[in-house]
Amino acid sequence: MTKILIVDDIDQNLYMLQVLLEGHGYEVVSAGNGVEALEKARTDPPGMIVSDILMPVMDGFTLCREWKKDDQLKRIPFIFYTATYTDPKDEELALSLGAERFIAKPVEPDMFMRMLQEVIEEYEAGRLITPREPVEEETVHFRRYSEALIRKLEDKMVQLEEANRALELDIVERKRVESALSIERDNLVNILNSMEDGVYIVNQQYDIQYVNPVLVKDFGSFEGRKCYEYLHDREEVCPWCKNQDVFAGKTVRWEWYSSKNQRTYDLIDTLLKNPDGSMSKLEIFRDITERKQMEEELIRVNRALLALSECNQAVIRATEESHLLHEICQLIVEVGDYRLAWVGFAEQDEMKTVRPVAQAGFEEGYLDKLGITWADTERGRGPTGIAIRTREPAFSRDILTDPGFSLWRAEAIKRGYASSIALPLTASGRTFGVLNVYAVEPDAFDYKEVKLLMELADDLTYGIMALRTRAEREHAEWTLSERVKELTCLYKVHREMQEQLHIDELCQRIVDHLVPAMQFPEIAVSMIELDNQRFTSERYTEGLSHGLHAEIRLEGETRGHLWVYYVEDRPFSIPEEQEFLNSLTEALGVWLERKRTEEELRASEERFDLAAKGSNDGLWDRDVTTDKEWWSPRYYELLGYEDGEFKVTFEKYKELLHPEDRDRALKAEKDHLEKRVPFDIQYRLLTKSGEYRCFRARAQALWDENDNPIRIAGSIQDVTELVKYRIELESLVQERTSELEDALEDLKDLDRLKTEFLSTAAHELRTPLTSIRGFSEIMLTRELDETRKKRYLTFISQEATQLGDIIDDLLDVSRLEAIRGLALKQEPIDMTKLIDEVLTLFIESSPNHNFQIKCTTELPLMRGDSFRLSQVVKNLLSNAVKFSPKGGTITIRSQVIPGHLEISVQDEGIGMTPEQQVHLFEKFYRADASNTSISGTGLGLAVSKLIVELHGGETWAESEYGVGSTFYVKLPLAEG
Ligand code: ADP
Secondary structure (H helix, E strand, O other): OOEEEEEOOOHHHHHHHHHHHHHOOOEEEEEOOHHHHHHHHHHOOOOEEEEOOOOOOOOHHHHHHHHHHOOOOOOOOEEEEEOOOOOHHHHHHHHHOOOOEEEEOOOOHHHHHHHHHHHHHHHHOOOOOOOOOOOOOHHHHHHHHHHHHHHHHHHHHHHHHHHHHHHHHHHHHHHHHHHHHHHHHHHHHHHHHHOOOEEEEEEOOOEEEEEOHHHHHHHOOOOOOEHHHHHHOOOOOOOOOOHHHHHOOOOEEEEEEEOOOOEEEEEEEEEEEOOOOOEEEEEEEEEOHHHHHHHHHHHHHHHHHHHHHHHHHHHHHOOOHHHHHHHHHHHHHHHHOOOEEEEEEEOOOOOOEEEEEEEEEOOOOOHHHOOOEOOOOHHHOOHHHHHHHHOOOEEEOOOOOOHHHHHHHHHHHHOOOOEEEEEEEEEOOEEEEEEEEEEOOOOOOOHHHHHHHHHHHHHHHHHHHHHHHHHHHHHHHHHHHHHHHHHHHHHHHHHHHHOOOOHHHHHHHHHHHHHHHOOOHHHEEEEEEEOOEEEEOOOOOOOOOEEEEEEEEEOOEEEEEEEEEEOOOOOOOOHHHHHHHHHHHHHHHHHHHHHHHHHHHHHHHHHHHHHHHHOOOEEEEEEOOOOEEEEOHHHHHHOOOOOOOOOOEHHHHHHHEOHHHHHHHHHHHHHHHHHOOOEEEEEEEEOOOOOEEEEEEEEEEEEOOOOOEEEEEEEEEEOHHHHHHHHHHHHHHHHHHHHHHHHHHHHHHHHHHHHHHHHHHHHHHHHHHHHHHHHHHHHHHOOOOHHHHHHHHHHHHHHHHHHHHHHHHHHHHHHHHHOOOOOOOOEEEOHHHHHHHHHHHHHHHOOOEEEEEEEOOOOOOEEEOHHHHHHHHHHHHHHHHHOOOOOEEEEEEEEEEOOEEEEEEEOOOOOOOHHHHHOOOOOOOOOOOOOOOOOOOOOHHHHHHHHHHHOOOEEEEEEEOOOEEEEEEEEEOOOO
């Protein structure tokens, strides 16, 4: 730690520098001048020296010079630090003396320390230049030195002259003040004489030296009197005398009540130095009697105000009326310093009694003896009665003399009441009470106090009213909270009624909820009796007697009871509680009713479900008002869907309806809903597979009391197969009917044909018979030659043959029809040969005709009945000849087509109309039956057809009227 020696003649400077350096961690040694510095440095050399310039004994320049000459000290850095009149020449001189730095004040402490540090670092690093011997000669130096000092001294002189001038001015001023003072002193007496306050001056020996006129006026002449005689009528010094203090130099202020003139003075005692050097006491008397009185009044009013404020606090705090009244009385007495305060209520009874309700103070049974009324009678004419009646404060200024107080005077005086005030307590124009205050002094209630007490009475009224309102509100709140409890209970019960609870469970919950909802839950228990069952709350015990009761009614009948018992008698009861129980049982009744309906409904729904499940029909149900629709699983199934595979809506249903059925189905439903036309129709619905199926749909709607439909429900039944079957059946029936009709027609035709046949057959049979009979008779009756005989016999033979043919044909028909289905002969037949043989017969017998055979190939052998088949060919050729009476070519064709042999016979005869061709192959049919020129039975083609069919073949004809006909026969070829 570097030790620094600081040198300065001014202690304050030394101190400042020391604090600064020590604060930066340096050890500091100080010296008051150069000699002392050198002495200390030589004994204990420092690490640095910081010195002022101008100092007594040895100045800084000389010190530096000595320092730098001393071998022991010269290397220790020397720093000038000065503020005294620094001049550039001072610094120059200082540096020329070998000082390391010249620091002129003022400089910032930081900067100063940095400079010091620099020098110390340079010193420690050995970088400081070793002081050389003074460059200048001693004389030169001395001159410079002297100049510096003279400069400094000159400065100092200027400074001193300035100080001296100020001093001289001071002296002049003092003299001026002193003369002024003596004038003032003369004036003082004048001033004292004219002062409003009393003044007197007394010396240390208590001799009065001066009394001003004010005091003379109060206390008379003072000549030759001691102060204690003059003012205090005492013969010796007053024990409260302030002289000692005053003469010790203190100013004393005190208050003094003069019993001589009953006035109070504010006294100020001060020391008065007389110009001759002696001392006196000056005492100033200020008469403060009035102020004092006002203060006292103020105190009293303040007490009343305090009472008022305390009372207001009490009003705010109060929770209970009697407590408030008592507290107010207490406060009035304590704070207002009254003897007694009491509050009486004006009863509305016959006597108009004033009933004391609260009191405080010294009472001692006084109130019991009052018997006050507010009626206008003797006992009502005291302050209390008057105040109540007039609604104005009433006084008894002096109980001792007040005639209105005579009834109570003796008791009042015993208790020290001297005056009283009665303050009415009025609210909403009605005086309901009175506040009475008694004081020990007569006429104790001045205007201000009365005003305050009236305010107090108003506040008390307000407090009472507020409490009463609060009580009412609290009662209302309590009632409300009771209602809330009940409503909460009702709400809980109602909520539980929404749950699917069993009756037992609900009843139990009701009794449990009921207890906390009652007014006195802690003493309440509850019970429900329903259908011989009992439900009780937790703490229920038998044999209870105080209770509320409500009946549980269901459709007008008593189904059960609800009781709430109180374990002990309740303080009071409220009708709302009964009403609450009634509404609870009513709700329970409604619930029970609903429950029963629900159960019935459920049962019916179960039945319905069962029916829906068991039914083969699809069931549906729609809320007409919302179009919300339901389908039974079977409905879906009928349409090929899974149950609930899509959401059913009325729209969806309409979509599924077959477009052709849609309008009809919707109209039918509309008619049902609006006109109640029974709904039973058939329609087609689209199934999942895309196929339409046919359903029988029936439905029934429900209408409300205004005849508006609410709901429609119905069933569908798949009747697709049934319809199909019926259609088939119908077509079958139709078929059969037409068959029957055809058969009937056939029969009719047959009948006609038979008739025709009979006439034809009769004719045909008769014709040859006539010939036979005629020729036979001629031969029997006449003689004939052989030739003729022979010719006639030939005729007879021919006719007989024809007759036989006809009979053969007839027999053939019946035989062939009889053997329908029976096998014919199955013999091999050479058709070429067969045709040839038949044709030969015709060629011979029909010379007018040209016969041609056209066979494409050689005809194969076939199997069958040759006799019958030749009969067919014979018939066709016979017809061709017969119906081409003019001759012409008859062509027989035969050709093989795959599997068959086709034979045709073509003529150039009369032909047939299309109409005639229709019945060609029917029995007994003849195209022109009337034409008898061409014989025939109408059986040939029918027989031929039968024969061909019996051979598994077929026949047909092509013909043109007047051109000719071609008859075809197609026969199956034998297999293989
Ligand atoms: P029939 O020849 O005995 O009258 P068929 O059964 O052979 O009876 O013929 C029925 C009818 O068919 C004839 O009455 C005739 O009117 C008509 N018919 C048959 N063959 C011919 C034919 N080749 N040309 C015109 N009409 C014919």
